[in-house]
Amino acid sequence: MLERALAEVDAALAAAAAAGKTEGAELGAAWRWRGTILSALTSYMDTKGSIAASPRIRDAWVQAVQLDELDASAMHLLGRWYCKMASLSWLERTAASVLFGTPPPATYEEALAWFERAEEAQPGFWLANRVRLADTLLLLGRPAEAEAWAERAAAMEVVTADDVASRAELDAMAAKQGWSVTSPPERA
Known part of the structure; x- marks a missing residue:
């Protein structure tokens, strides 16, 4: 196919x-x-x-x-x-x-530049992009910036199956780093 x-x-x-x-x-x-x-x-x-x-x-x-x-x-x-x-x-x-x-x-720097450019083009368009931003910043040894992106990712609503997978990845990353990321409020 x-x-x-x-x-x-x-x-x-x-x-x-x-x-x-x-x-x-x-x-x-x-x-x-x-x-x-x-x-x-x-x-x-x-x-x-x-x-x-x-x-x-x-x-x-x-x-x-x-x-x-x-x-x-x-x-x-x-x-x-x-x-x-x-x-x-x-x-x-x-x-x-x-x-x-x-x-x-x-390089990871080039990867980060593309993830940032995507976020600038369409802020908050995809939970996976913010998770990738956090992960790449960790790979580059920038944990404070990574945690900030993790918080931004955690604030996004989980809607699709892809979002569910990204949120699980984010939760695992946060647990490993000792971060406390909060979820958005449930839909009414």
Whole structure:
């Protein structure tokens, strides 16, 4: 199904190019979905294939942001991509070195910049983004700022299944750090 979805989005991008469409949020959304589908496909690949696909994933999300500077979701996904690349294990880095000479360059600072940019583009758009901000700040050794973002995340309403997972991640992070984060009031 993912391969079929990728073929569909590629056909849509080809049709847009053939029609001379080179800008706009809709085209940006197609690029975001291309990156998302490619990312999902990597779960079915070995380490070598997954790492080989990673620059194409990043490039699709960068294209999405270039086409829609307010696409906070694409910015968030880029932040996750940078975190993932920055946290590659020795084995994964070795595999990447065989493929590329060096692994795709990425740092936690770059990840943080994308998460912050997403929050600036659309404040409070996604609980997961604020949780990622807190987590990345912890990875960078900035616990006070991380706790502040954890508090902001905890103040958000939990609505979707993704929010439930993000809230569980936030609660685990807070417990590990000894933070006391409070939930928003229940809906009436």
